[in-house]
Amino acid sequence: MNETAAPIIDVVIPVYNAAELTKRCIDSVIAYLGSSIRTVHIQDDASDVETHAMLDNLSYPQLHIYHAPENQGYGKSVNEAVARSNADWVLVLNSDIEVLDNFLPLLCGVLAADSKLAVISPMEGDSQETQTGRYVRQPGGYISTYRFRGYAFLIRRAVFQTMGGFDAQFGRGYYEDTDLGRRLDQQGWRMGVHPDAAIRHETGASFGRGKAYRELVQRNRARYLSRYPLARQNVLAVSGNAILADLPSRIADSMEQVMRQGGRLHWLTPVPLPQLSCLQMRNGKASFKTIVKLMLRGWSREDKSITVVWILPGVPAGLRIVLALFVQVYRLEMREWQAD
CATH class of the missing domain: 3.90.550.10 (Spore Coat Polysaccharide Biosynthesis Protein SpsA; Chain A)
Known part of the structure; x- marks a missing residue:
């Protein structure tokens, strides 16, 4: 050309x-x-x-x-x-x-x-x-x-x-x-x-x-x-009030890597995020109702099942308990991220 x-x-x-x-x-x-x-x-x-x-x-x-x-x-x-x-x-x-x-x-x-x-x-x-x-x-x-x-x-x-x-x-x-x-x-x-x-x-x-x-x-x-087995990743990430720019680079890079490999990222926050990085990043309200809805998706299609739960900094204690319960019931992997 x-x-x-x-x-x-x-x-x-x-x-x-x-x-x-x-x-x-x-x-x-x-x-x-x-x-x-x-x-x-x-x-x-x-x-x-x-x-x-x-x-x-x-x-x-x-x-x-x-x-x-x-x-x-x-x-x-x-x-x-x-x-x-x-x-x-x-x-x-x-x-x-x-x-x-x-x-x-x-x-x-x-x-x-x-x-x-x-x-x-x-x-x-x-x-x-x-x-x-x-x-x-x-x-x-x-x-x-x-x-x-x-x-x-x-x-x-x-x-x-x-x-x-x-x-x-x-x-x-x-x-x-x-x-x-x-x-x-x-x-x-x-x-x-x-x-x-x-x-x-x-x-x-x-x-x-x-x-x-x-x-x-x-x-x-x-x-x-x-x-592409890594495309099976469906990460449920829950955080306190944070936006993309607030995340430590190690967390932001790990999120991007999941999506780059063909996986999905469901990021739940107390209030809607003003910006998302790409079309594979989804955002919803960090609530019991939303978590239940996402957990139940796998009943109709296995490839939509949540595979791992990430607990990011700022998650309230009550919500941590709820997430830990779902992790135990569904036998999921859980990763807790610490603030820098």
Whole structure:
């Protein structure tokens, strides 16, 4: 890539059925991003007759449509389409995405400014998962993440290719994106989400939420966690009144390490924290009710179970007793941190 020239950007859209949503996605890409991109590579993963015909009837000159002879799944479809591109950067979109405006200037700006940022994603416009105003903004306005989600992302094509793309062992889909994120982090790359760049996402449009979905998720989650056992960490950290800047470096660094390894951190404080470091850091009220709620999460999904309790400085004696009781009942590890 010529550093003085604007990067060439191609779009990759893997498609499997859902003709109406797929057309909406393609139409929105052309309408809002058409002036910022070169080619849209449509990888039809052996869709049904309706979707096949819809794609062939599209007349946008930027479209390159490839009909795969057999269904390969999300990862292989994206890998093949990216391999057909020689762009500097590639924007990969699920076919159930709707583009709402031209977010590429925002994404390109941060990718150009940070040479170690491998991938940047827009935020799901209807997502209630996070209050983005509480997260530390990195230069360019993005929020750090250690968990890569592949619904929509702009990535350096050379990095994607060097990493081998998505691992084909994940088959038709789920967790191949999380796996790629772990590998990127291990190679020293950063990942981000830009909250000012929004898209609409109809989750699960191709596979739905039935038996096939559940089996895919269960199988690939087990595969992912077997590769990265430290990603099973779910740390419940309880403290007195403190903010990120108040924490001793050894505590802050340990928190960051948990999240960097793919784990989750639930930090409970008497009052809400004004700032959180990345999207894997969650904050709630330090109360008996909140602790019970977090402890019970593991009943439905083992990977969401609290695995260790950290007692940070400033926790009242009564709450320490409650935490110690839960640690004993659930046979958890407990770590007490002392103030410097």
